[in-house]
Amino acid sequence: MSFNNLGLSEALLKAISKKGYTTPSPIQQKAIPPVLEGKDVLASAQTGTGKTAGFTLPLLHILSENPKEKYRPIRALILTPTRELAAQVYANVKEYSEFLNIRSAVIFGGVNQKPQAATLRQGIDVLVATPGRLLDLQSQGLLSLKRVEIFVLDEADRMLDMGFLRDIEKVIKSMPEKRQNLMFSATFSKDIKKLAHGILNHPVQVEATPENTTVDAISQKVYRVAKGLKTGLIIKLISEGNWKQVLVFTRTKHGANKLCEKMSKSGITAAAIHGNKSQGARTKALAGFKSSRVRVLVATDIAARGLDIPLLPHVVNFELPNIPEDYVHRIGRTGRAGASGEALSLVSADETSFLRVIEKLIEMKLPVEIMEGFEPDPNASTAPIKQGQGRQNRNLRSSNTSRNSNRNSNSNSRRPKRNNDRRN
Ligand code: AMP
Secondary structure: OOHHHHOOOHHHHHHHHHHOOOOOOHHHHHHHHHHHOOOOEEEEOOOOOOHHHHHHHHHHHHHHHOOOOOOOOOOEEEEOOOHHHHHHHHHHHHHHOOOOOOOEEEEOOOOOOHHHHHHHHOOOOEEEEOHHHHHHHHHOOOOOOOOOOEEEEOOHHHHHHOOOHHHHHHHHHOOOOOOEEEEEEOOOOHHHHHHHHHHOOOOEEEEOOOOOOOOOOEEEEEEEOOHHHHHHHHHHHHHHOOOOOEEEEOOOHHHHHHHHHHHHHOOOOEEEEOOOOOHHHHHHHHHHHHOOOOOEEEEOHHHHOOOOOOOEOEEEEOOOOOOHHHHHHHHOOEOHHHOOEEEEEEEOHHHHHHHHHHHHHHOOOOOEEOOOOOOOOOOOOOOOOOOOOOHHHHHOOOOOOHHHHHHHHOOHHHOOHHHHHOOO
């Protein structure tokens, strides 16, 4: 299968070849044709599968085949849960539309709205946005969604995790009823299916990897280790393995910072990326990691979701997530685009129950190793780690705009329940 057989325009094929892609990924092969036919699509795909091009390429094709008047109303809206993902999707839209007469923009919170408003005033065809800032600008009359023809909801599961359901509903109400809808989600809970039912019209369903299974190319391993020895073990693994680029997951923001400090003290360049970091700090950390100036990126689940880090050889779970689906998302950061990868989990006694639930979800037992000198503590309790409550919940988007923070502080009642124990 080649990109030439998918029915995309010459201008798009030129941009694809400039990116160096030769073969469409499975999700692209499956999603592009129905989108080009104007159908609604429900796609099961996580980051790393090439899903962004899967919706961006046909979307750009449709818009450029039917050019509208000079005044450019927003004709396509791509909604993403996080700023990082919005920025990445926008970068893709820009690259793929290089040879088309299409204007695009990205808007997200945490930065000055003035430049965003100025760009919108000039008229744009494709808008990539996070929900909070989109609704902000809309309520100020700075943008209208009344002419949207194609709506993309990216990472719908994470949208719900982050409490964006009401915002999504508001956005939908402000668009014309007759439009094409594309929805992407890595997992399919009951809530996601309900949301899809409300948005999509007779959707074509496409799947990149079977739901909740881990990619075959990833080799997974568990190190049983005493809690207090985890830092020493990870430093040993990174130094002795001479790992150049490692993504490490912690359960808490504080844990991410602490680990980063200890790594730096051991001479391993590390940066943390989590919800308490400013947009600038996150962008800088990610750029440093991508350019290999930073060897280790320590992240919490929400911060890492959707990050485009190609060809990542190592992912380490410094702590296991208490939500088993997050394990699948985390290790999906490695073994991308056919490259092999390794996912290691450092598991202490109090994480035993998390490990069991993960193994049940992925339907396999993970191989266990013990490193000499870093043995598990035989006397440690296997009682699960206590979950954080309320306060952490508000921290979830604490670096967002004040409007968002205000909304968050009184909106706990509408959050999905499982958010109560997230500590990102
Ligand atoms: P995504 O799942 O959209 O975040 O894409 C994951 C990575 O795969 C990104 O770095 C893309 O640039 C890359 N990618 C997307 N489509 C292809 C393709 N057909 N061939 C090779 N790489 C691709």
